Amino acid sequence: MTVTTSLHRELGLTDDEYDQITARLGRDPSYTELAMFSVMWSEHCSYKSSRVHLKKLPTEGAHILVGPGEGAGIIEVAPGVAVAWKAESHNHPSFVEPFNGAATGVGGIVRDILSMGARPIALLDPLRFGPLDDQRTRYLVDGVVHGISSYGNSIGVPTVGGEAVFEECYAENNLVNVACLGVIEDRLMHGRAEGPGNLAILIGSSTGRDGIGGASVLASAEFDETSSEKRPSVQVGDPFAEKLLIEACLEMISAGLVVGLQDLGAGGISCPTSEMTSKAGTGMRVDLDKVHRREPGMEPFEVMISESQERMLAVVEPGRAQEVLALCARWGIDANVIGEVVASDRVEIVSEGTVVADVPAHALAEEGPVYDRPLARPPWIDELQAAPNGAAEPASLDQAFGALLSSPNIASKRWIWEQYDHMIFLGTLLGPGGDAAVIRLPGTEVRVAITADGPGRYCYLDPYEGARLAVAEAARNVACVGATPLAITNCLNFGNPEKEEVMWQFSEVIRGMKDACTALGTPVTGGNVSFYNETKGRAIYPTPVIGMLGSMPGSARVQGSAFRAEGEAIVLLGTTDPSDLGGSEFAKIVHNTVGGTPPHLDMQAEKALIAFLADANHLITSAHDLSAGGLAISLAESAITGSIGFELEDAGRDYRALFSESPSRAIVTCSRADVTEVIGAAQRAGTVAEVIGTVGGGSLEFGSFSLSLASAVDAFEGSLPNTLSSSIG
Amino acid sequence: MTTQVGIVVFPGSNCEQDCEKVFRDLGAEPVMVWHADETLPDVDIVVLPGGFAHGDYLRTGALARFSPIMAAVQTHSRAGGLTIGICNGFQVLCEAGMLPGALRKNAGLKFLCKWVDLEVANPDTPFTARTSSGQRLRIPINHFEGNWYCETDVLRELHGNGQIVLRYADNPNGSLDSVAGIANRDFTVFGLMPHPERACEAILGSEDGRLILGSMLDHVSPKVGV
Amino acid sequence: MSFIANVNVMLKEGIADPQGQTIERALPALGFSGVGDVRVGKRIRLAVDAADENEARERVEQMCERLLSNPVIESFEVTLES
């Protein structure tokens, strides 16, 4: 079949990319081949706009066993104990169909982890939506949370934390990012099709027309009125099939039956058949008739790019194939030998006896276009940074405080995380509601901490500084609970990369992430880029979400953020710059202002604080970092979660000192007897420490104003339920 | 000879490893039992763990109760062996008719994973012997369908027989009469929505779950599980 | 021969239906007044082999009693397509 030039455009390929394909093949591509190229060369699969920048990130470290490029990064968190850590985005599908979009997002990242031979044991779900006063937004929030809940709970992987941010720029482009932690149970797997003669076995759900051009097309073109036409490509998740897939794959891995394993995500069968062979320098012959299908009359190209969920491709020695098929049968999931690894370097697709595609694996998987897209610092940045930062004194301090405490970005996210099983595996030593989650790896005493942070507003004002602040806050959160920051994964959510200012934001974020990760010794082990988060020309804030992983000595005390005991001293660590209000929650909520420059980060101060938290771990009884809302909000959160009040000593504290968001700060508590030791530890670490108050009583006594604990709880806990319980599940 | 605990694994079960760990910590010897088996190994206690058997598709427990192993579980309890169904296991037991009533969607139409306080309504059972009447237990729930219901006359009968074993102190899901856990008439079968296995370690927030699982171990062999 | 059966499974009269109530409460806000008695149940469609319509209906009704509905809280009705 010859291909009309208009067709490749419909498939999202440029004329130039089409010419590269013909050049690479030495002929016009067949329909099936063109479809395969269109998904494999899509932004989503090929990272064609981001590659040149991602290359700059630090990826090496003594404890990094596998860096970017595989299903997930692998980090050694204790001698002989390795975990998989990876984040994914499912932004566009979740906007089209929130429940299934979010559910299949969880399914996808879990299969990434599984493809490394790791058992998925924890999820984080960083979410971003528009303001909650909009009915459609409330519908999206409810659907997304319900989708994550029903999928994650059913497959038995706890969701132990995340983020929920509400800001105008996400109204038409919500962000649904999901990070997953896994633990290697028996042996590390690789997505490589080694050994000609080995068989390719497709495991899991049947292949249907649904999801054709799903993520790969949806996630690679800007939204517009025509998005509705893409709706049929919505995926319906099947958590039950995923659960069986997890157990069956882990069992066949530990039995040593698998040579190579990869998940099927965006790109469908085209992806593992080309990537696994390309990595191994082999080829594969695939008999499409062996792919079991959900509907009759599917075209070969449909089978090749269908993104039907809950499928994995395993490469198996011929002698072990029967065992694999029997094992899958016992778990009640379908498995079929669909192909064979061959010595050539080509992916050959046969359908009903005829070859419908014959393409060099490398061309599909590795030789996609790479764009060093033009970038330019937009002129509006200067005006924005010169604009007022919203630091003016509020008419009423306690009203300003109350407004902050109940603002959706700060208020308790309990309404969300109580819908998630966050306890299964009996390893959640610290769950949602604190600075980071602490997970005890199953069957061990090894503990890791995970958290996610992505201050989009800071990045909008200054993408370089914002990215540094994101990494620093994530590291700080992990340090607060008693862990040492080890490595990050990320989700980089941006607008249209074909726009110079978006590419500039992207390159600045990469630069900031690189500098911060290098300084903190936390390499990037992988991640995900989501472009085209833009509707009708309006892009989201540049939003890099940083997923930080930390390891924890078994001897270390797991520190919650809750105040514990009457009479304990509250110690503030770090330096407060009262002018650090640009992009703050105070400026946004009280003055509805987003302008100026974000707080400046002194990396030495950050490292000093992190060192102190490790050093003083046995001296302190709680720790909570200062972030959105500053000192006032962190004090309130620790009081509310601890169900006990506090009193500040210096009554005359300036409002800016209460709401400033200067980084590298935390509040810790300790017994009065230990105060001098704590101050000493701070000095040794090189950070400033000051006793600012005392835990106790039934009210929040700021000196300049006060509030009963009960009404603080109402404002903090009541906010989300009151707005969201109206919506329909 | 240590107490043998058979943990039934349905496709979609997901709390079986947690139950295995906890019963081992309590000094018992857990064995996994595949749902498709037709016979139970020689066990003193049968556990139907939490999870989403068959994906909870159609109705929670609706498909699982037809699993071949369920006949053997019936025989085991008729012979006086103890059976506990936790969360999804409770739902299976109700669907199988081994316990009265049915579990509906939570009144709030939301999945709920949270710590709750329970009140012991009947301490004189093999499942609560370590507790006292009215004692408060702190144990987490984790379900979407925990809203237990039965007809009025059945409820009256259950009260009369002391088959209502655990009640919620503050009803989280609309459950009739705040019922959190019930037993069959001869107290060999016990079903509850809360997860005692999640409350067996101080570092996880509570050890009250040991009072329930330990009571069962005491009952079958007084030596272990202390 | 094969028959298509449609099964409606509803909560019994008198058993509270939170799903229905939620919809009922949401409708006015969307501009739909004068709507009441909302009940939400399941609709199951399946193909069943049987010698004739009577046998088909019998088989499906058995399935409803044993599997598709829970008699404690649900009632069902079966219709066959010809």
Place this chain on the structure above:
Amino acid sequence: MSFIANVNVMLKEGIADPQGQTIERALPALGFSGVGDVRVGKRIRLAVDAADENEARERVEQMCERLLSNPVIESFEVTLES
């Protein structure tokens, strides 16, 4: 005057129905043979005020589009009882 409407909401053709498929796969092992094409959807019953049947139908169809069904993945059919 008030009308009783029954609404059937089913997944669109081509949209996967994992629930239906899982039930179908499980049936033989559970002792139910010769059953296929299982699809599971919603059945909604409600009372609606309207001047006449046409208006009643119109209003219910609007409700389906706005709230009762998810047009992205589901289709619906409305029948009125007289």
